[in-house]
Amino acid sequence: MTTLARPDSPSRAAGPALPPASQAEYRPMPSPAELLRSLPQSARAAQSVHAGRAAVKQVIAGKDPRWLVVVGPCSIHDPRAGLDYAARLAELADELGDTLLIAMRAYFEKPRTSVGWKGLINDPYLDDSCCVDEGMHIARRFLLCAAELGLPLAGEALDPLSPLYLADLYSWTAIGARTTESQTHRELASALDSVVGFKNSTDGTLEAALNAIVSASSPHAFLGLDHAGRVAAVNSRGNPHCHLVLRGGGGRPNYDSVSVALAEHAMKKRDIPPVIMVDCAHGNSWKNHALQPVALADAVSQIAHGNRSIRGLMLESFLEAGNQPIPADLSQLRYGCSITDPCVDWDTTARVLREARAKLRPLLGN
Incomplete structure (x- = not known):
């Protein structure tokens, strides 16, 4: 299983000298292709990802009557504890799988309003050494171990280059409240093969997320990198598997029935299928983990x-x-225990998901 031992990685010597006015230092990274070759998907992991993506798409499209539950740490900072959690979640997913399709949050990048720890990829050793190349290696290794357990995996696309290293292992991807309005992230989402959830803005408004869904479902041409690490012109086909995530904001939650009805109405006006995920954390719990079960029960x-x-x-x-x-x-x-946003503990998680399954199972009939 994954530990925080430093992985083998290319030399971290500084890259070519920059003009004196430059405020940046460049360090070499392995190309996405190099990392994928050194940490390839096993047959078990590949089957898990393929099945997870297909199942998540079916649920979001309404062709599978179950409900998707994305659950897990705010962010992964200790791979050992993360895989301990993943093993428990895999068992719970099997138990509740007739009603709930459970995917694990495996987030390695954290957006910051000002400054702070930016996630395992950016600073894997929690000491400001910022060994990004090693962080990417550790993150991919973690995802491979978690996929081996049969869990669909969920992450956030924050840095536009990270998906080249990790996206082949995700079944569901979030575009966060701070980046939903970004053209770069809308273009990125249009090229992903996973389901993508766009969160409403931090002020609680929906317009940016609805615009993002429309944009990401359309084809785009934009500059990016290929897996060899070369600058490339990317032509995406558009992602038909996008939906809205209600996460609260502007000092109030938006998981209540009135807010959900208003979101449905706004989506229908834009000819967007009314498919919604309720994020029980963030603004919907005022970042108070004790209130997450309240939001879940209401939804x-x-x-x-x-x-x-x-x-x-x-x-x-x-x-x-x-x-x-x-x-x-x-x-x-x-x-x-999380080092970013507060989380519900394992016993509470298992209890509230079992309660949700008991209430929702009768809706599925046989």
Whole structure:
């Protein structure tokens, strides 16, 4: 299983000298093709990804009557604890799979309003050494181990180059509230093979996310890199598997029935299929992990009372409840506790998902 031992990687010597006015240092990275060759998908992982993508697409399209649940840590900072969680989640996914299609959050990049830890890829050793090449290696190795367990995996596309290294292992991808308005991320989403959920803006408004869904479903031509690391002109076909994620914002939640109805109306006006995921964390819980089960129960109740637009749910969950700052002495880190947003603990996660399954299972008939 994955540990934080430093992987073999290319030399970290600085790249070509830059003009004196430059404020950047360039360090070499392996190309995406090189990393994929060194860490290829096993037959088991490939089958897991293929099945996960197909199942997520069927659920979001309404062809599979189950509900998608994306659940897991706010971010992965300790691969050992992350894989401990993944093993438990794989068992729970099997138990509840007749009603809930469970995918694990495996996020390695964190957007920041100002500054802070940017995620395992950027700073895998939590010490500001910012060994991005090693972080990418560790992230891919983690995803391969998790895929071996049969779990569909979910991530966020934040850096536009990261998907070249990791996207082949994801079944569901988020475009976050801070990047939904970005043309670069809309173009990126148009080229992904996974289902993509666009979150509403941090102020709670929907317009940027709805525009993003329309944009990402269309073909685009844009500059990017190929897997050999060369600059390339990318021509995407458009992604037909995009949907809205309600995450609250502007000081209020938007998981309630009125907010959901308003979102449905806005989507129908734009000829966007009314497919919604309710993110029970972030603005919908005021970043209070104790309120995530409240949001989940409300969304499940709406479904039980006839709502058919809510096709997905999201929880931020880890082994231990809450979160913790990164200590100066890393040996003092609490195992299985988030270092970013606060999470629901494992026992609560299992309980609320079992309760959701019990309420939703009768809706499926036989």
